[in-house]
Amino acid sequence: MKIVTVTSRLFAANAYVVVCERSGVAAVVDTGEDGSGIPEAIERLGARLDKILITHGHLDHVGGLAPLKRRYPEATIHAPAGDVPLIERAAAQGAAFGVPVEPPPPIEVLVRDGDRVAVGETIEFEVLATPGHSPGGVVYYEPRAGVAFVGDTIFQGSVGRVDLPGGDGRTLLRSIEQRILQLPDDTRLLSGHGPPTTVGFERRNNPFLQPGVRLD
Template sequence: MLQFQIIPVTHYQQNCTLLWCDETREAAVVDPGGDIARILAVVAEKGVTLRQILLTHGHMDHIGGTAELVAQASLPVIGPHADDVFWIDLLPQQAQMMGFKPVAGFVPDQLLNHGDKVKVGNAELDVLHCPGHTPGHVIFYNRAAQLALVGDVLFKGSIGRTDFPRGNHADLINAIRTRVLPLGDDVRFIPGHGPMSTFGNERRTNPFVADKHYG
């Protein structure tokens, strides 16, 4: 079964997540935005073996620590979708704009498409392309654990911003309504910022995507 630990990082306190398979003890870090020493301390505490880095999208606060983690742990970088590579290429400008120290760039080892699957030990993650916040945003869903990592697509009571370059509000709403919420009301999700929720709760109460707004 897939296990997880949310690790808030940097002055943004965004959610980095450590995922691991409790059978193999193999692990992945999702969206290492920074504070790599803190992330590695949790890895050591859990006694798991890091195998890969998974990225939901290319914004600085979610990928800023990627190159440092690669340098320290020699891990492959998987994700996001090819349409977010331009954000990765803009890391220096993003760091300056968002008040982060300059960070090293990197090139993903594998870009992801809708329908792909990623393994963490024996646990399988479905990849869903969910553009809107960024054009190449993906989410990861593990059916067995009824758990999704949605990055900045959806939050408890809100949705991702779409006022960044190549953001698109209509695309985001469509992705949430047609690809995310249909995964099931009982699915828990880890957002890129803030507390966890369930898709059922958001279908009932989220002012942007609740069922009552869509007939």
């Protein structure tokens, strides 16, 4: 699996282009606030975009859905059922930040905990429900590659904010402990913002994941 990171200008949100190297089929995980830079990355890779996978419904992850879908109408949009109401309010979320956001097109495939999402011939994501940062947020985990796209649940040395609508600190810590920290220590975690990290590094060093810490 080849992975290219595209970081958005305004919110420094990471979108990831993942490519099955055997077939040249690609998926994008999250879109930044406007999708800019993603088509260029896909073209450079010579890949064919098949799916757009959304971790959660905040505008800096879904604002690029409309322009990407326009450019790649054959790519299907996958997003967590529990965050569809947030996604449908993306334009209003943008307005709250003074950022123009195009209303996203309809979500075509709702993903739920335990679902599998294939990309080409060599990539198969498992969907892990990880609510807390948002009501319906999910992680896309690829066990053979040892990579998890974790959205804004966990960052190198930090965790997602829980003060946005539908956020909840206890729920977020439970999601991280029960779903993300259960993955093998060398699993690479690719976050919605900031640099990559690993499960083992965060278990040992993340101050929010030490015994007795509460987040509420």
